[in-house]
Amino acid sequence: MSQHEPQYLEVAVAAPVQQTLTYAAPVATEGILPGQRLLVPLGNRLVTGYLLEIVTHAPPEHSIKAAADVLDDFPLFPANMVPFFRWIAGYYHYPLGELIKGALPSGLAPQSGRQILLTDKGREHLTAGAQQQELAFSWLPVLLEKGALTPAATRKIWRTAERRTMEQWAQQGLIEIRRIVAGQTTGAKTETCVQLNTPDGEMTSPPLSKPETKTLTLLRELSGEIPQPVPRKELAKRYSGARKALTGLQEKGLVGLVEQHVYRDPFGETPPFFPEPAALTAEQEAALNSLLPAITQQRFAPFLLHGVTGSGKTEIYLKASRAALETGKGVLVLVPEIALATQLEGHFFSRFGDQVALLHSGLTTGERYDQWLRVLRGEAQIVIGARSAIFAPLSDPGLIIVDEEHDSAYKQEDGLRYHARDLAVLRASLQGAAVILGSATPSIISYHHAQSGKYQLLSLHKRIENRPMPRVEIVDLQKIQTVSGRPPLFSPDLTAALRENLAKGDQSLIFLNRRGFANLMLCKDCGHTVQCRQCQISLTLHKGRGELLCHYCGYKVKSNMVCANCQSKELIAVGFGTERLEEEIRGLFPQARIARLDRDTTTKRKDYLAILRAVHQGEIDILIGTQMITKGHHFPNVTLVGIVWADAGLGLPDFKAGERTFQLLSQVTGRAGRGEKPGRVIVQTHQPEHYSVVTAQSHDYEAMVTQELELRGQLQFPPFSRLVNLRLEGTDEDAVRAAALELAQKGKQLSRRHPGISVLGPSPAPLSRLRGKYRWQLLLKGQGVDHIHHFLVSLVQDHSRGPHSRAVKLSVDVDPENML
């Protein structure tokens, strides 16, 4: 760009503003680049803005303000990600600045705020009347004591009517309201380190106390040959008196303190080492022969890698990654969640060492930021992470891998409702990279694309070393006679198989995708069920915690409560979850070593790893769990898998229920017989003839796809159409209903001019009340994407101009994964 042309900045502000805004460059700024954050005036406040592009023309109809400040010394993301961000904002109907804010590691969006400071006059006047005032203003004592309120406290008060008082007092000169820029919480982590000032170490001059001498000696030891600063924390850990002694040593000029930048180690522990296998299977060779040329040619090429569990997909990822690194490009690996990362991250770490950066939700804010910087600076060429890692600042990815691509954890279900797998394909196409979507049970959508030639299909049908797929037996729960007339939790077949396996010393898995003890509390006297106060959902009994829990909002009450309707104490627990299974199994097999893996037993990654390790080391005979146990673990000694209730998900009002049930059954089934011994699976169900169950039994993925595609075709569901779910939410039930009806009417009116698009609903959402909000929804179904987007833009505009736009929130869910 020429020096003489005027420079304007196209900026996306971190506020719900749809358009980008144009600012003049801040005074005296050189070499400002896209990807840097700015502090820009918006209305009469200052907000964070993200510089997208430097342009020569400004829109003439606006006065142009200058950016107030540049917040970064370097761009936080590469400029070539800007088109990616723009595309996403358009597709998911989300403000670009908010999107970028969410894509960057958290804590990087300063905003202007206020802080209250007490003046001398104020101290005088307010102290006198403090006794009475205190009753009215809870914050006054703090203000009088500290002379100031924190920005966070001020912000809280500002939202209330007490703001008026503040403004009055400010006018009277009792307090000062200072404008500040707040919210920049995360920076590179620095650590206080101790440095020796006298390297050769004359201990002579001033007399030292005993702790001081000891600390100095320790410091010399740790500093090493060429003295390096030692973290103060480290000294304190080895000698508890060090912290205090250091103050003395500092005064005597013997040591100095420096702030030093450190990287935190995100690998909480050393991951296991996986050696490179000596040989590949013929199928692996064939898949790589298709993949590697595409990677070498450095162009967009999408692949669907369909490989049954245990067929060696990981090795293909690793070989493909090496090829991408050899072209000088980076690799991005997406995994469904932390759970799976442990296995795959171990493999990548074993092969590529510290070239790997990890980005997952288990990291602290600071750790995330550190990993981000490593990627940004090119210090790590491989990124492994959960869905948000799709935004990792790799400047030039040559390969993007999405493992377990069918997993619904890739769909973000609030805020920007993106699908990381879809964004992976998009990013690959924008940046000219190869992309591998891998799964044993690909999503219907992806498989459909492979059939139509949009993706190239790579198949691994055989397990490594030709291990057979496990034998799957179906037990029809309806046919089992019991005294109560209700089906048992464990059929005689499953109980016998468990007993047998236990006798052999083999391990067993019991799977049920529902946690807790009982999912319903019924009043014996009046028949009422205990419901969540916030949601249209019954509370689940968690016996161990002695609580009834809402699985949607986290609301809880003590389980010894009385019926809200009739005060009866006689509440009976109906239904079952993993906690109940555990109790029953312990009763059936008191001698067995039993563990349970679900969100209740593993609140931290550490607990989770501990249970997995115990299973691995053979310390557990029977592992009970939710889908957490299905996530890609290799348990060589598991020879029996019991699925307690296979059709649990089939009753949901969701067109993906059949697909998901098949995927779940296949994933669980795949846990059996991964070692040398063959596996056996027992599937209990009320619907033994359902195609999801039947095809899972025969490991016949293609048959499931054929069935499913036929059904989807008849109903014109994806992939034969596109869906957008418009959800309306608010605390006022009538307003939400009214807004939904209005929107639907507008939609139906509009659809007369857009014949390809139909409007279904409105209707109350399947979860009609959630977290205290009433919910209605409206489904758009149509053919062309562009078509639907035009349609959406005018609908969203209509709502935002409508009378309910503030009381009722509209969220747009493009390609919904979950219809609840």
Next chain:
DNA sequence: AGCACGCCGACT
């Protein structure tokens, strides 16, 4: 979002 502007009811 967050802030100003503006239009109505109930107080000095």
Next chain:
DNA sequence: GTCGGCGTGCTC
């Protein structure tokens, strides 16, 4: 008359 409630529109 004006203070202050919140519906509405805009932010370069």
